[in-house]
Amino acid sequence: MLRKFRIVAAAMCFTLITLLFLDFTGATHAWLGWLAKIQFLPAILALNVGVVLFLVVATLLFGRLYCSVICPLGVMQDIFSHFANKRKKNRFNYSPAKSWLRYGVLLVFIATMVAGFGAIALLIAPYSAYGRIAQNLLSPIWKWGNNLLALIAERIDSYAFYSTEVWIGSWATFAVAAATLIVVGYLAWRSGRTYCNNICPVGTVLGVLSRFSLFKPVINTDKCIDCKRCGRNCKASCIDVENHAIDYSRCVVCFDCIESCSKGAIKYTLRTKSSKSKVEASADNSRKNFLVGTALLATSAVKAQEMKVDGGYATIIDKQIPNRKTPLTPPGSCNSRNMAAHCTGCQLCVAACPNQVLRPSTNLQTFMQPTMSYEKGYCRPECNRCSQVCPTGAIKPISVAEKSSTRIGHAVWVRKNCIVITDEVECGNCEHHCPSNAITMVPLDKENRRSRMIPTINKHRCIGCGACENLCPARPFSAIYVKGFSEHRTL
Amino acid sequence: MDKKKNNNIGRGEFLARLGAGSALTVAALTGCKPTNLKFDPYNVDDDDVPTDKMTYRTNPNTEDKVSILGYGCMRWPMRKGENGRDELDQEKINELVDYAVAHGVNYFDTSPVYCQGNSERATGIALSRIPRDKYFIATKMSNFSNYTRENSILMYNRSFELLQVDTIDYYLLHNIGSDIKSFENRFIDNGILDFLIEERKKGKIRNLGWSFHGSKEVFDHILAYHEKVHWDFIQIQMNYSDWQNARGRNVNAEYLYAELEKRNIPVVIMEPLLGGRLSNVPNHISARLQEQEPERSVASWAFRFVGSYPGVLTALSGMTYEEHLQDNIRTYAPLIELTQEQKQFLFETAELMLQYPTIPCNDCKYCMPCPYGLDIPAILLHYNKCVNEGNISRSSQDENFRKARRAFLVGYDRAVEKERQADRCVGCKQCNEHCPQRIDIPRQMRRIDKYIDELRKSREY
Numbered sequence: 046m047l048r049k050f051r052i053v054a055a056a057m058c059f060t061l062i063t064l065l066f067l068d069f070t071g072a073t074h075a076w077l078g079w080l081a082k083i084q085f086l087p088a089i090l091a092l093n094v095g096v097v098l099f100l101v102v103a104t105l106l107f108g109r110l111y112c113s114v115i116c117p118l119g120v121m122q123d124i125f126s127h128f129a130n131k132r133k134k135n136r137f138n139y140s141p142a143k144s145w146l147r148y149g150v151l152l153v154f155i156a157t158m159v160a161g162f163g164a165i166a167l168l169i170a171p172y173s174a175y176g177r178i179a180q181n182l183l184s185p186i187w188k189w190g191n192n193l194l195a196l197i198a199e200r201i202d203s204y205a206f207y208s209t210e211v212w213i214g215s216w217a218t219f220a221v222a223a224a225t226l227i228v229v230g231y232l233a234w235r236s237g238r239t240y241c242n243n244i245c246p247v248g249t250v251l252g253v254l255s256r257f258s259l260f261k262p263v264i265n266t267d268k269c270i271d272c273k274r275c276g277r278n279c280k281a282s283c284i285d286v287e288n289h290a291i292d293y294s295r296c297v298v299c300f301d302c303i304e305s306c307s308k309g310a311i312k313y314t315l316r317t318k319s320s321k322s323k324v325e326a327s328a329d330n331s332r333k334n335f336l337v338g339t340a341l342l343a344t345s346a347v348k349a350q351e352m353k354v355d356g357g358y359a360t361i362i363d364k365q366i367p368n369r370k371t372p373l374t375p376p377g378s379c380n381s382r383n384m385a386a387h388c389t390g391c392q393l394c395v396a397a398c399p400n401q402v403l404r405p406s407t408n409l410q411t412f413m414q415p416t417m418s419y420e421k422g423y424c425r426p427e428c429n430r431c432s433q434v435c436p437t438g439a440i441k442p443i444s445v446a447e448k449s450s451t452r453i454g455h456a457v458w459v460r461k462n463c464i465v466i467t468d469e470v471e472c473g474n475c476e477h478h479c480p481s482n483a484i485t486m487v488p489l490d491k492e493n494r495r496s497r498m499i500p501t502i503n504k505h506r507c508i509g510c511g512a513c514e515n516l517c518p519a520r521p522f523s524a525i526y527v528k529g530f531s532e533h534r535t536l
Numbered sequence: 537m538d539k540k541k542n543n544n545i546g547r548g549e550f551l552a553r554l555g556a557g558s559a560l561t562v563a564a565l566t567g568c569k570p571t572n573l574k575f576d577p578y579n580v581d582d583d584d585v586p587t588d589k590m591t592y593r594t595n596p597n598t599e600d601k602v603s604i605l606g607y608g609c610m611r612w613p614m615r616k617g618e619n620g621r622d623e624l625d626q627e628k629i630n631e632l633v634d635y636a637v638a639h640g641v642n643y644f645d646t647s648p649v650y651c652q653g654n655s656e657r658a659t660g661i662a663l664s665r666i667p668r669d670k671y672f673i674a675t676k677m678s679n680f681s682n683y684t685r686e687n688s689i690l691m692y693n694r695s696f697e698l699l700q701v702d703t704i705d706y707y708l709l710h711n712i713g714s715d716i717k718s719f720e721n722r723f724i725d726n727g728i729l730d731f732l733i734e735e736r737k738k739g740k741i742r743n744l745g746w747s748f749h750g751s752k753e754v755f756d757h758i759l760a761y762h763e764k765v766h767w768d769f770i771q772i773q774m775n776y777s778d779w780q781n782a783r784g785r786n787v788n789a790e791y792l793y794a795e796l797e798k799r800n801i802p803v804v805i806m807e808p809l810l811g812g813r814l815s816n817v818p819n820h821i822s823a824r825l826q827e828q829e830p831e832r833s834v835a836s837w838a839f840r841f842v843g844s845y846p847g848v849l850t851a852l853s854g855m856t857y858e859e860h861l862q863d864n865i866r867t868y869a870p871l872i873e874l875t876q877e878q879k880q881f882l883f884e885t886a887e888l889m890l891q892y893p894t895i896p897c898n899d900c901k902y903c904m905p906c907p908y909g910l911d912i913p914a915i916l917l918h919y920n921k922c923v924n925e926g927n928i929s930r931s932s933q934d935e936n937f938r939k940a941r942r943a944f945l946v947g948y949d950r951a952v953e954k955e956r957q958a959d960r961c962v963g964c965k966q967c968n969e970h971c972p973q974r975i976d977i978p979r980q981m982r983r984i985d986k987y988i989d990e991l992r993k994s995r996e997y
Contacts, residue, residue: 199950207946353681353970354653355610356901361909361955427993468907470964477982478959518908518962 047313048300051113059120065434066179066396067187069209074397074434081393081436083115084172085247090387091438101254108258108298109251112241118171119241119297121178122233126280129234135277137237139285142292147242147249154246164412167390171245174225176391177413181222184396185211212421214395214404218413237280242295252294261316262302264289268310275302275311364420365521371529373417373509375403375424376451377432377443380532381411388414388439394431400424402511403431414439417453419511419527424453426480426510449480450536454509454529456483456502462517462524465489465497475500475513475525481536483507500525508536585862589869590640593849595802597768598742600672600705602850604843605868606643606804607636609659610650610900611854624651624658632861633662637670639865643850645674645804646699647710648691660699673699674706674804676747677728680970685726692735706804707732707741708771711902711972713750716757733765743768747806749972752787755795762799769849770796771804773972775814776841776882777889778807783896786973793845802849805842809853811898814838814889818924821889828881835860836867841882844873893928894920895980896973903967903977911956912967912977918951919984928987932994941991948988958985 058080065077081087088096100111112119130136150169157166167173188211195208213219232239241248255261264275266289276284279302283295303311371381375394378384390413395403400422403415415431417424432443443451456475465472466489476484483506486498500513502525509527517523592601613632617623633644646659656675663671675695679688695704709729712719723729735741745767748755761767773782774789782788796803809815815835817825825834842851855861874882897916906912922928927940927947934940948957961981968977 204943204946207949354649355651355904357652357905358911358956359905359907359909425992464962468964470962470966472962472964474960474962477963516959518960 048304051300055114055120058115059117062117063179063183066176066393067184069188071397071399071430074430078434081434084436085111086170086172086389087436090389091436104251104254105257106259108255108261108293108296110298111251112248112297113299116171117175118229121175122229122238122240125230125233126237135274137277137279137282139276140282142295143243150244151246151249161385163385164390164410164414168221169244169246170389171247173389173391176393177218177222178226180392180396181213181219182226210401212401215407217407218405221413237282238297241297242281255296256294258293259315260313261293262291262296262311262313263316264291265310265312268308270308274305278302278305362520364523366418366420367522367526369529371531372406372411373454373527373529375415375417375431375440376448376453376533377440379441384414384439385411387437389437390414393434394440397430397434399428399430419515423511423515452508452530452534452536454527455504455507456513456525456527458500458502459524459526462519462522463499464518465499471497472518473498474516474518478512478516480510480512481506481508484513585639585865586869587639591868591871595849596800602672603640603642604850604871605641605864606645606850606852607641608852608854609644609646609655611856612651612655612658613856624654626658626661629658630662632858635858636861637666640869642671643674644671645852647676647678648695649678656695656698664700672705673701674708675699675704676708676710678710679722683722683726685728688726688728689731703739704741706743706745706769709746711749712746712758713748713754716754719758745769745771747771749773755787755792759795767801769802769804771806773807774805774842775808775810775838777810777814777886780883781886781890793847797847803847804849805851807898808842808851809835809838811900813894813898816924817889818892821885824885833863835863837882839864839867840871840874841879843868843871892923894923895975897975898973900972902970902972906967908960908962909956910960911952914952915958915984916980918948941994945991958988
């Protein structure tokens with residue numbers, strides 16, 4: 046009964062949080078955003094005292110239910126483990142805790158976070174690891190499915206579905222997600238919750254608490270016939286049947302043991318006497334492989350025509366990403382320190398961005414954290430979706446009005462790319478689309494008021510939204526681009 | 537013509553239809569036939585396209601018997617080529633030409649610049665399979681970008697080669713009338729008009745004329761050459777909408793036709809259907825026309841209108857699909873001329889259509905390729921489609937604002953690639969001189985862009 050309840054609750058949490066990552070329309074963000082906000086590490090980074098307190102109290106009362114129900118990476122491992130079970134039943138064995146590994150990893154994790162290398166440490170953070178998997182691996186499949194429906198909808202003149210671009214923001218992050226899925230998936234397939242009990246820093250912290258939890262599964266030695274079935278079904282490998290002891294620091298209260306016991310010898314109940322668990326050490330190490338893929342950008346040049354003919358299209362050269370010394374961070378992130386201190390690299394903001402502006406950074410210092418570029422779209426003034434979904438406070442909630450007066454950078458004109466100079470035509474598309482009226486066109490020849498016009502930028506009015514950069518006709522590099530501010534300012 | 541289905545399909549209904557569709561597929565696969573059919577569904581189509589009833593007009597100069605339906609070769613069907621690019625679908629073109637000739641069509645109008653410069657070759661290939669005395673070929677001097685004598689004569693000679701003919705039946709000075717200066721540059725100062733008159737004397741050209749888009753003054757000026765040159769025919773834009781209410785800087789067709797009839801010059805009609813705009817109309821206009829004669833298409837009214845003027849030699853239609861061809865053949869085989877009341881009815885219809893603020897784009901693609909990559913005709917056509925379907929809202933307070941917003945934005949992204957949308961227009965104005973309808977394209981792009989931006993912001997306006 047308890048097990049069924051756990052499975053239903055876990056399935057719901059898992060499905061909904063996955064949906065949160067997959068939904069590119071933004072329709073569910075308001076409804077499901079809380080699921081990301083109750084995740085342990087994001088709550089700590091966001092200094093969300095209420096949530097942290099709730100999770101601590103819940104763990105002290107009921108054990109590591111968090112790991113069984115709320116954590117999407119934990120549930121994902123259960124799914125893998127479930128299918129492995131179909132092939133081979135009773136496949137687990139008790140193994141002693143590898144405390145040096147767990148606490149060692151936790152210490153290193155905290156140390157790197159404090160030292161400011163959080164981006165690397167966050168590779169093993171459970172929620173963001175799952176976020177990367179959902180955003181990089183599941184989302185493309187979801188979008189292709191959507192595009193197929195959109196194609197059918199188009200055929201029958203329906204506007205119910207619209208197609209969306211399937212696009213991988215950073216192949217390095219994609220590789221990390223794939224490697225995480227392979228490693229964690231393999232560990233789960235082989236031996237259940239190995240990752241949670243040896244590597245996961247959240248698991249270790251909660252394990253310390255769950256040791257003292259009020260309710261826990263207890264073996265009734267009078268009823269136990271030492272059949273070891275419970276131990277063989279424990280995916281956390283934490284039931285030492287010989288000593289009738291359970292390692293509560295590793296137990297994720299999945300209730301599988303209770304269900305598996307034919308004698309009803311295990312009960313989830315108030316603990317009366319304390320049980321001890323032996324701790325042994327053995328060497329087991331898991332490593333991650335990093336693959337960095339490179340994307341080749343194919344470009345082809347426009348061919349001039351001898352005779353002007355009707356129809357056809359000019360070839361469009363893809364825009365290239367300019368090299369920005371200071372990376373752009375979304376409005377609401379306040380400054381690069383705030384971003385570095387809070388972001389877990391879960392990719393929820395990247396998934397939520399409807400304008401293909403946000404993508405994971407490839408810079409080692411800020412690896413997997415969101416950064417912005419404008420070659421596919423620009424940060425539209427009416428949108429604040431990333432700030433609404435961010436669970437960690439790396440991007441703080443910002444209203445549309447606040448956003449319109451937040452300066453995240455400023456535009457710079459690049460003379461040598463401007464088509465007014467290179468093609469000798471009139472333009473002004475940047476001025477035309479500037480939402481803050483920061484661009485004024487002036488004559489190219491100051492002696493001649495009627496000569497072609499070039500843009501000038503009033504830097505103090507520019508908010509860095511990138512409309513000018515995105516819509517600039519110069520290719521592959523725009524003639525106007527946005528320089529980032531490490532500290533955002535107010536207009 | 538066939539786009540007037542209900543567009544308000546919600547998501548639920550969409551999924552239901554999808555389900556029904558797969559159910560039907562299953563039924564088909566398992567061999568179940570739907571029962572309760574009241575008629576034989578396999579035998580209702582197209583038996584009524586006559587092969588021997590086409591109406592012909594006689595050219596007073598050469599005694600040519602020209603079919604009143606002329607084939608415009610500007611909108612030949614395309615397909616995806618091996619390299620992923622669009623190319624002309626020669627097989628389909630051959631089929632269309634065969635069908636047209638078999639049903640009495642004998643006038644084919646092309647130009648060196650049509651279909652990205654591939655129309656003459658494709659038309660030539662299709663027609664070379666047909667005896668030369670079964671068709672008349674019309675092509676043009678389209679020396680817009682390079683009007684030197686050498687280049688122009690090169691273009692002229694190339695037409696014979698590509699069309700695989702020794703004589704050209706109808707040769708036109710292409711698209712003149714915007715200003716006298718450009719006419720003189722292209723045909724007078726370089727001696728090309730004299731050259732063409734010589735060629736006519738030699739019999740290489742059987743009829744010499746010109747196609748006109750532009751202002752009344754220039755029309756009168758070039759028409760005045762008639763006394764010297766003797767224009768054998770003239771091609772004008774004429775339809776029931778432009779008869780009295782020509783938009784932009786076009787001249788009312790009523791005036792143009794009257795001037796030509798006065799001089800007994802045969803008239804070739806272009807844009808009788810305004811690039812489909814007189815066929816793809818709002819529901820109540822379509823109903824109004826079909827109420828009169830339910831068996832006839834909306835388009836047939838436009839063709840019968842131009843055919844009802846005796847000075848008209850042929851009316852050109854750029855028929856991309858066989859259905860267009862069949863519909864037009866039905867209309868013209870034989871032509872039943874409109875009565876005066878029916879013409880009046882059409883003029884009233886035109887007045888009603890003017891209440892829809894569509895942009896007068898006929899999808900001729902003369903503006904393309906835009907050097908900055910825009911898909912101008914697709915943007916304008918999408919806008920017009922939304923106007924006709926009532927999906928353009930004047931204010932966010934409009935009753936159907938949400939529905940219209942979604943339809944417009946989703947449809948826009950479907951119709952036009954993101955990088956080719958109106959917000960990419962730099963306003964360089966290079967397109968404007970090419971537009972025969974004199975649309976101020978950059979202005980329209982800005983206007984549409986602004987409208988779309990408001991929709992995206994979903995702001996009150």
